[in-house]
Amino acid sequence: AFHAKYGGIVPEIASRRHAALLSAAxxxxxTRANVELRELDGIAVTAGPGLIGSLVVGVAAAKALAFATGLPLYAVNHLHGHIFAAFIERDEPPPYPFLALLVSGGHSQLVEVHSPTNLRIIGKTRDDAAGEAYDKTARLLDLPFPGGPALDALARDGDPKAIAFPRHRPDPGTLDLSFSGLKTSVRYFLDSDAGKNARREDVAASFQAAVVDVLIDRVERALDAREYRALVLSGGVAANSALQSAFVALGRRRRIPAFVPEPRFCTDxxxxxxxxxxxxxxxxxxDARTLVADPNLSFV
Known part of the structure; x- marks a missing residue:
């Protein structure tokens, strides 16, 4: 909400707000957990990937807490965090091996998870991530920031079959994704005579249907290639209502448990x-003495 007036995240402002609010957070x-700092088992922190300014603030604070308390320090890949969000507050977490569809503003990946330390990317976006396509399409439709939830809400009143936006699938032999062509198609349509007369609700619903179709198609292809014991949807875009519905429906159709985090655990x-x-x-x-933030931290 703080960044809404800027139409997006401003890295410098984000890091300054992190520094100002972290201690109170x-x-x-x-206080909410009713525990003392010394009662914790450790300190966990995002080491990357992400915006370097915000990462540095978080890592510095975590190192300070670890030094002050003597508690062990755990460095976590931001993307691993999204995948394990599906484990929070569950009596029966996803069984291994499972297939994770990780969809966010900066990443769109299919990840094969054999254990907490054995994860392998089997498909990824070749250009724009799905969340990025959502945000850019939302701006084309003059929707407020954050664009993803606003577009999802608008799409509920639209016809997903009103406009035949492309479903681009890279080489048949891969599980990779591509959304740059879809984003461009939406822009060209909105500039056309038909687009100028189209209902924004229909544009939003048709765009969303195209994104969901492509994502679900990739998951189905992965399921055709090998067996998994569960499906996991993760990342900020996992909060999208249409994607959640299609993902759960896929699980039922393929008779495999589909896990979706609570909305509050989908976003960062x-x-x-x-x-x-x-x-x-x-x-x-x-080692807290050697940990440094890495904005380009590799997945494995």
């Missing part, structure tokens, strides 16, 4: 970082 979390949050650290254990434990 830690105090609030401890600290709980998912703690969940990933807990499951990765010693593999995530690092």
């Amino acid at each position: 830690v105090d609030d979390a401890l 949050n600290a709980a998912m970082i703690a969940a990933a650290a807990e499951r990765r254990g010693d593999a995530a434990c690092v």
